[in-house]
Amino acid sequence: MTKTSKNFRNAEHADFFDQVYAVTKLIPPGRVTSYGAIAAFLGSPQAARTVGWAMNASHLQSGFIPAHRVVNRNGLLTGRHHFRYPTLMQELLESEGVIVVDDQVRDFNKLFWDPSKELI
DNA sequence: TAGCTGACGCCCT
DNA sequence: CAGGGCGCCAGCT
Numbered sequence A: 001m002t003k004t005s006k007n008f009r010n011a012e013h014a015d016f017f018d019q020v021y022a023v024t025k026l027i028p029p030g031r032v033t034s035y036g037a038i039a040a041f042l043g044s045p046q047a048a049r050t051v052g053w054a055m056n057a058s059h060l061q062s063g064f065i066p067a068h069r070v071v072n073r074n075g076l077l078t079g080r081h082h083f084r085y086p087t088l089m090q091e092l093l094e095s096e097g098v099i100v101v102d103d104q105v106r107d108f109n110k111l112f113w114d115p116s117k118e119l120i
Numbered sequence B: 001t002a003g004c005t006g007a008c009g010c011c012c013t
Numbered sequence C: 001c002a003g004g005g006c007g008c009c010a011g012c013t
Helices: A016-025 A035-041 A045-056 A088-094
Strands: none
16 A cells, blocks of 8 residues: 555455465476466466565475476576575475576476466 | 565567 | 666565
8 A cells, every 4th residue: 555556465365475485385396387377377478577576485384385486487496595595496406306407497398387377 | 654665478679 | 688777476675
């Protein structure tokens, strides 16, 4: 009410962050998606950035949020510096069978999991 | 209180 | 083809 429209912040609708976390939890192991894809699924295509911000705070959540399965639209591990240590994101992905070369997910198009298409 | 700044992505020069 | 601007939501100064 000060600036941005926080009007959807009511009991019926969960916070944008909560919705982001809910979707992120649904990403199957060994698959990846993008910040933008999650934002688009939630109806705010331009809020991709905010999804990244949510991931930044994901470790504060009670449950486990597989933030490592969210990369940028080119399959780049842009968020790796925000893990406990920089290579952890890649290690987590590789533990699920995802190959990462030069901070880039191999076969990104094949492994891409689009909530807008998978979550019907 | 107002403004800045992100783990982004699209559009415009 | 590359570089810059802007929207989006939330938190920090």
